[in-house]
Amino acid sequence: MKSVADIFTIVAVCAGSFFFLAGTVGLLRFPDSLTRLHALTKADNLGLGLVVLGLLPQANGFLGGLKLVAVWLLVQLAGATVAQVIAEALRRRGPPP
């Protein structure tokens, strides 16, 4: 017999895994580096967000949960910055020959 918290974890982590799969499928199918960057940042960010959400009920107390949220926030901030920097570098380089 699983508790409600465990079911919540399973549903959210499964949904998160689905978005990681979608990100990789997009990575394989999208036509160029910039569109691949879209797939990478948007799908994987949502995947990580759902995984963190799913892990919250299993977290080690309130502070453990806060720390998970802090990791997620930092990854969001870093991801948003890095995606733009790479996109700008790709734009300056122009289309590949």
Place this chain on the structure above:
Amino acid sequence: MTEFLLGAAGFILLTVTVGLVRILAGPGNIDRTAAAQLLGTGGIAALLLVAGATGARGAEDVALGLALLAAFASVAFVNSVEQRPSDNAERADP
């Protein structure tokens, strides 16, 4: 629950590995920088899942460090490339 979380971690690592193979194919070095981004989300998700499954202390700290290092590495690399006249110089090198 432990088996489920470990299974999910394995699944995400598998998608990250497939994605890495695609990204490392290029074509250019800037394109490959996106690998850091992929590791910075997928790798961290897998790490957090393993931490949740095994209760290993400190795994979240490793995740935090990985997130920050991935970001700094990408920004530093792109800046070093941008200082050259163009990325074409980089491509011309064998």
Place this chain on the structure above:
Amino acid sequence: MKPLASRLGLFLVFWLMIAGYAPGDLPVGLAAAALATWASLRLLPAGNGRVRLLPLVGLALHFFRQSVSAGAQVAWLAFRPSMPIHPGFIAYATRLQWAGARNAFCALSSLLPGTLPAGSDDHGSLSIHCLDVDQPVADDLAEEEGLFLQMVRDD
């Protein structure tokens, strides 16, 4: 003085989130927060921009919803056999003046469905890469910018 104190407080709270609270560790946390404040004031001097807290919560929820639909859109496109995308760049003339506000807006719009900011062009417009240039991207961005402007006072 005010930005110094608020940043110091913010960094200390963040340090507590990461490291956990223990009275013996507090000096380390204070030192780390002080260093972070020094670095942040150096790298991002206090500007004229102000952030209003209440609209910030609403905006955070709004962008959270948007980032969910952005992920869903990519998933939908990735799994669809025909993949209807028309990628390209658009130039978006932003109303934001303060560099900090611009950066924050770019970071937020990188979470929106189908858009990815790629720096500024030579005329000071933001260069935005879109998954589908046939969509009314500029109108959507203007709407998001309006919401954003309710939160920051940009002058």
